[in-house]
Amino acid sequence: METTITDLARRNAARAHEIIDELDIVGAWRSIGAEASLVGSLRMGLLMKHRDIDFHIYSSPLVVADSFAAMARIAANPKVEEVTYRNLIDTDEHCMEWHAFYRDCDGCRWQLDMIHILRGSFYDGYFERMADRISEVMTDEMRETVLRLKFETPEDEKIMGVEYYRAVIEGGVRNMESLRGWMADNPSHGVVEWIP
Numbered sequence: 001m002e003t004t005i006t007d008l009a010r011r012n013a014a015r016a017h018e019i020i021d022e023l024d025i026v027g028a029w030r031s032i033g034a035e036a037s038l039v040g041s042l043r044m045g046l047l048m049k050h051r052d053i054d055f056h057i058y059s060s061p062l063v064v065a066d067s068f069a070a071m072a073r074i075a076a077n078p079k080v081e082e083v084t085y086r087n088l089i090d091t092d093e094h095c096m097e098w099h100a101f102y103r104d105c106d107g108c109r110w111q112l113d114m115i116h117i118l119r120g121s122f123y124d125g126y127f128e129r130m131a132d133r134i135s136e137v138m139t140d141e142m143r144e145t146v147l148r149l150k151f152e153t154p155e156d157e158k159i160m161g162v163e164y165y166r167a168v169i170e171g172g173v174r175n176m177e178s179l180r181g182w183m184a185d186n187p188s189h190g191v192v193e194w195i196p
Contacts, residue, residue, distance in 0.1 A: 005048075005144065005147040005148050005151055006144065006147065008048070008147075008151070009045060009046065009047060009048055009147050010045075012047045012048065012051065013042060013045060013047050015104070016042050016047060016051070016053050016110070017042075019053065019102060019104065019110060019112075020038075020053060022077065022079075023074050023077055023080070023102070023112075024073070024074075025055060025074060025112070025114070027073075028070045028071075028073040028074050029055075029057045029070050029114075029116075031069070031070060031073065032059070032063075032066040032067070032069055032070045033059055033066070034057045034058060034059035034066070034070065034116065035057065035058045035059070036055045036056075036057045036114075037055065037056050037057070037058070037125075037128055038053075038054070038055055039054045039055065039056050039127040039128055039131055040052065040053075040054030040113075040127070040131065040161060041054070041161050042054065043128070043131045043132075043135075044131050044134055044135050044138075045135075045143075046143065046146055046147060046150070046161070046165075048147055048150035048151050049150060049151060049153075049155075050111075050150070051108060051109065051110040051111065052110070052111045052112070052113060053110060053111070053112045053113070054112075054113045054114075054115075054127075055112070055113070055114045055115070056115050056117055056123070056127055056128070057070075057114055057115065057116045057117065058116075058117055058118075058119045058124060059116070059118075059119055060118055060119035060120060061118070062089050062094070062095070062096065062116065062117075062118050064087065064089075064096065067096045067098070067116045068085075070116075071083060071085070071098055071100070071114075074100060074112075074114075075100065077102075079102050079103050079104065080100050080101070080102050081101050081102070081103050081109075082100070082101040083098065083099070083100045083101075084098070084099045085097070085098055089118070092122070093117075093121075093122075093123060094117060094118035094121040094122075094123075095115050095116055095117040095118065095121075095123070096115075096116040097113075097115050097116075098112075098113070098114040098115070098116065099111060099112070099113055099114075100112040100114070129195060130162070130194065130195045133195045133196055134165050134169070134195075134196060137169060137196050138165075138168075138169065142168050142169060145168050145173070145174055146164050146165060146168050149164055149167075149168070149173070149175075149176065149179055150164060152176050153176070159179075159183070160188060162194060163183065163186075163188055164179075165196075166186070166194055166196075167179050167182045167183070167186075169196050170196065171186070
């Protein structure tokens with residue numbers, strides 16, 4: 001039986017949720033009084049080749065030692081090969097940025113992006129609202145197009161997920177050629193703040 005793009009996305013999502021459960025990501029953050037919220041492509045069912053799992057975590061105040069304690073629980077799993085950290089508390093983003101890299105039993109490397117954000121700051125809930133709104137306005141045909149474009153994008157071509165969504169929803173993009181043209185006309189400038 002032939003595997004479709006949608007089947008692949010479903011399998012990737014199922015595997016991602018197994019990893020989330022295995023690492024007890026929600027429980028690790030809850031243990032320090034923080035709330036972990038799934039964001040990004042996994043939240044929308046649009047996870048394709050780039051194996052990334054995105055969480056925004058909220059607490060107030062932001063305590064560096066607490067954030068390290070939650071990450072220590074996650075990193076204790078021997079399949080977590082690497083962890084990086086950035087302290088951005090005193091920036092407009094009011095957060096600590098964590099990236100963990102997990103190797104599954106098939107040898108695939110997964111990236112877990114966990115952004116620990118000050119409750120009540122600008123980005124509190126922003127990307128959840130964005131993901132939910134994208135899911136609301138996307139038709140089945142748009143969803144299939146996004147998955148196909150993500151699948152067809154070469155590994156060395158870096159495109160942010162939200163750029164696919166904007167191109168398909170706002171720009172009417174339906175193939176790689178038109179995606180590249182749309183990207184040339186709409187260059188990205190880091191974090192894309194957009195809700196359709």
